[in-house]
Amino acid sequence: MPLTLQATRRDRRAPAGRSLSPIEYAPPRPRRRGNPLRTRRLALWLLTLALGVECAAAVLTSPALDIREVRLTGLPELLPVESDATREAVVLDSRANIVRASTRTTAAPLARLPWVERVDVTKRPPNRLEVRIVARRPAAVLAASDGRWEVDERGVLIRPAARSAGLPVIALAGPAEAELGHSPRSSGAAAGVAAASLARVPEPLHVRKIEVDPAGDLCLNMNDGVRIRLGQTEELSEKLALVRRIYKSNPTISADVQSIDLRCPEVPACAPRSAGEEASQSAARRTRRLQATRTTSESTATPNGQGSEQGRR
Template sequence: MNALLRLLAWLLALALVALPVVAVLNGWVGAERFPLARLRVSGQFERVQAEQLRAAVAPHARRGYFAVDLHAAQRAVERLPWVESAQVRKQWPDVLEVRVVEHRPFARWGEDRMLSERGVLFPLPPDLADARLPRLDGPPARAPEVVALYNEARELFAPLGYGVAELGVDARGSWSLVLDNGTRVVVGRDDARARLQRFVRVLPQLLAGQARPLERADLRYTNGFTLAWGRPATRDSSFHTPASAQARAKQASST
């Protein structure tokens, strides 16, 4: 009996010591004695507002320095528009530090998303709906491939004075792009880089002395391209050729 009483007394003493610690760590007591009174924000960002950050972390900071849930606060910040990643930590005695990395848009992705410079897809912000950015598209898992081919295509066409406005790959793996002058280039599924290189090499010859704009080029051929020409820039429509007229262009290497 004496041993049981001693055990109960020991457990009671342990509880009396541990309970205040548990209460403080869980925010049951002590929040007013150890408050998080200051928010310190760092990082290079332009679109995320300090008021948004304060509102995101406030529910988690009310429980005080010892009971703040840093992981929950971090997740709340990362759910904000334009936030790519965040780090939340506390500094004694009353500071909550938030470091933010903001999405830096690289291109439009599909109809309702953006691709950041780090290759992260995020919802299209309303203020960028009309932004002049390249338009990329494809299965999200293939985003690195899309970006790589876009960069290569941009370098290929730049010496000719063209930019790449759109580039994408469909569900079947077929590539296509649109130049900034409106020309659509259907590349196909196989050897996309080699086909583009071959097309760029002969494009000046195809356009030489041609009054009509090139509307579409289909590169899905082994020994040539199928070209669709538009109407020439003239007021006299009697000399216009049909927009659907097509001509076969042989590769320079095959002539």
């Protein structure tokens, strides 16, 4: 059976002297028309995108959203010189847009100031920026051979201390090795700051001065004149808790006792204010009373009454 091939687009004309049969002739295919719905959707999407870009550009460049007011709060807790330096640290472009303004960029130079603990920056459209300063609160005065500074509860140096600061003093035997806005690198300073922090909570002790010797031993000088030797920072919380119990049981202990030794908190000792054999006997009685105070506190903390039995023994 002979094969019959259809004519291609290039071979639609019959050879000379011969005509194509209907079977051999292939009519041209009709041209496809685009989908009108799809075209309209594409045009609508492009128009929406262009409108969004135009609106974003208008918001980011509109003069109506330029920052015209910066409200700075928290300055009354600072010194006048520190307040002026804080205002100068707030740097903004005269035509800064409130949408494009970065809160981190605004807060960064303020957070580097030694008297600033935290900075909160809030945008208030259309034209206001609120900056709230949380100042560091001095908790003690760090006195060392290289200077005197006010420090907060974490030991960060805030500013040079005035003579009449009215705060407990942490007296170091050597240098503090610190700079403003940072904690001291000296181990003795860290021990003194830890003692000052623990002396404030849960019930504040009336400490006038905390001495730190070259070996790192701590000594509390109370407001009533009693010296309390704490030794190293081991068991520091337990030692200060014992000091609170001593003052709670005998608030007027300063009338009889000159110093208390808690370097070994299991066996506390004290020195009387007067000398002589009678004073030595009185000191021995007070020492036994201090030991009884510790034993009673431990027996109270022991469950099922076991501690009370040990206290009686």
